[in-house]
Amino acid sequence: MPPVSKRTESLGTEHAFVVLAEVNRLIAEGKPVISFAIGQPDYVTPGNIIAAAKKAMDDGQTGYTASAGIPELREAVAAYLSRTRHLDISADSVTVAGGAKPFIMYTIAAVTDHGQGHEVLYPSPGFPIYESQITACGAVPVALPLLEREAFSFDLETLRELLSPRTRLLILNSPHNPTGRTLSRQELEAIAELLRPYPDLWIFSDEVYSQMVHDGEFASIASVPGMQERTVILDGASKSYAMTGWRLGYAANETLAPHFSTWITNTESCASSISQWAGVEALTGPQDDHRNMMESFSRRRNLILEGLNSLEGIDALRPGGAFYVWPNVSELCRMVGAANAEELRKRWLHEAGVAVLADQQFGTPNAGEGHFLRFSYATSEENIAAGLERLTGWIAKAKQ
Numbered sequence: 001m002p003p004v005s006k007r008t009e010s011l012g013t014e015h016a017f018v019v020l021a022e023v024n025r026l027i028a029e030g031k032p033v034i035s036f037a038i039g040q041p042d043y044v045t046p047g048n049i050i051a052a053a054k055k056a057m058d059d060g061q062t063g064y065t066a067s068a069g070i071p072e073l074r075e076a077v078a079a080y081l082s083r084t085r086h087l088d089i090s091a092d093s094v095t096v097a098g099g100a101k102p103f104i105m106y107t108i109a110a111v112t113d114h115g116q117g118h119e120v121l122y123p124s125p126g127f128p129i130y131e132s133q134i135t136a137c138g139a140v141p142v143a144l145p146l147l148e149r150e151a152f153s154f155d156l157e158t159l160r161e162l163l164s165p166r167t168r169l170l171i172l173n174s175p176h177n178p179t180g181r182t183l184s185r186q187e188l189e190a191i192a193e194l195l196r197p198y199p200d201l202w203i204f205s206d207e208v209y210s211q212m213v214h215d216g217e218f219a220s221i222a223s224v225p226g227m228q229e230r231t232v233i234l235d236g237a238s239k240s241y242a243m244t245g246w247r248l249g250y251a252a253n254e255t256l257a258p259h260f261s262t263w264i265t266n267t268e269s270c271a272s273s274i275s276q277w278a279g280v281e282a283l284t285g286p287q288d289d290h291r292n293m294m295e296s297f298s299r300r301r302n303l304i305l306e307g308l309n310s311l312e313g314i315d316a317l318r319p320g321g322a323f324y325v326w327p328n329v330s331e332l333c334r335m336v337g338a339a340n341a342e343e344l345r346k347r348w349l350h351e352a353g354v355a356v357l358a359d360q361q362f363g364t365p366n367a368g369e370g371h372f373l374r375f376s377y378a379t380s381e382e383n384i385a386a387g388l389e390r391l392t393g394w395i396a397k398a399k400q
């Protein structure tokens with residue numbers, strides 16, 4: 001058998017998709033599972049967006065587009081990003097791709113060279129594709145631990161120690177997957193201060209949950225004076241408009257935009273033309289459905305947070321954004337004799353019919369931090385109540 005490359009063998013994955021397949025198999029076998037595992041809104045795409053996609057098809061918008069995206073969408077993204085980040089962003093700085101995710105690879109590939117010792121700092125725990133793509137691109141992954149005692153913010157001292165002339169890219173993600181933490185303007189200013197002495201350092205600011213902030217206002221590091229030029233702002237339609245399956249993401253950076261466009265030509269050619277026209281409507285049309293969805297996510301956040309904190313052995317900080325809670329389950333693991341969060345996850349799935357993700361699915365757990373699980377509350381209030389009830393029953397039994 002001819003060999004598979006080391007690059008391919010070393011690729012990580014997004015375990016939410018693996019657990020989703022496991023959950024679907026159990027459901028197909030007739031075992032009812034309540035899932036808090038997958039990070040996508042449980043709503044269908046708003047009707048006005050679907051209508052715009054149908055119109056695009058009827059109008060014959062079914063061919064390739066420019067790799068950077070259709071001008072109408074690039075203009076709409078530029079206006080949206082300028083308004084929400086209080087910046088002046090031109091349509092020429094905007095590139096559109098098949099989801100936000102491809103820009104992770106495009107950015108790492110655009111600013112690091114294979115085998116040159118270029119380091120990329122990324123949050124840990126964090127979205128698993130960051131580490132996977134840093135390694136696949138031949139750069140050096142450097143994990144930046146997000147700790148519970150810092151409420152999952154950046155420890156500035158650690159960041160200062162990890163930064164060096166070898167650092168080519170810092171990945172930020174706020175609101176954060178999996179902790180739900182949002183970084184305030186003051187925190188971003190303090191981070192920016194540490195970056196100023198490093199002229200070769202780019203920032204990849206993953207802001208796909210920017211429209212999903214429950215408390216306070218969203219802030220982008222690009223808005224801190226001096227940071228816009230070196231920051232790739234990443235946002236997309238998946239989460240804000242319940243469009244995960246449409247595959248539509250957008251990134252803004254004036255210098256890198258033409259390079260992203262070349263990467264897109266080399267890989268996907270362009271994002272789906274139909275999704276792009278739907279994206280124009282998403283960004284420029286009525287926002288009522290988005291607002292209603294957010295109101296419901298905020299209610300669910302309160303419900304699940306209160307419910308989890310009332311369970312024995314579980315302690316959860318209040319997440320400010322996205323649709324995730326990241327409770328500490330160390331005490332519960334001790335109580336029920338589970339070695340770690342992954343063992344608890346498996347037992348809940350098979351014994352309680354409740355699906356979640358474990359900390360090890362978001363990078364190597366930080367030493368001394370205990371055990372954590374990720375709950376996605378992108379599910380109905382009824383499911384949240386029923387899931388919490390199952391867990392209450394399971395804990396009572398498992399303790400004995």
Ligand SMILES: Cc1ncc(COP(=O)(O)O)c(C=O)c1O
Nearest residue numbers: 039099100101127177236238249
């Ligand atoms: C932090 C983060 N970045 C990027 C993505 C990818 O989003 P998209 O569906 O637009 O590719 C996700 C999706 O879960 C995410 O959580």
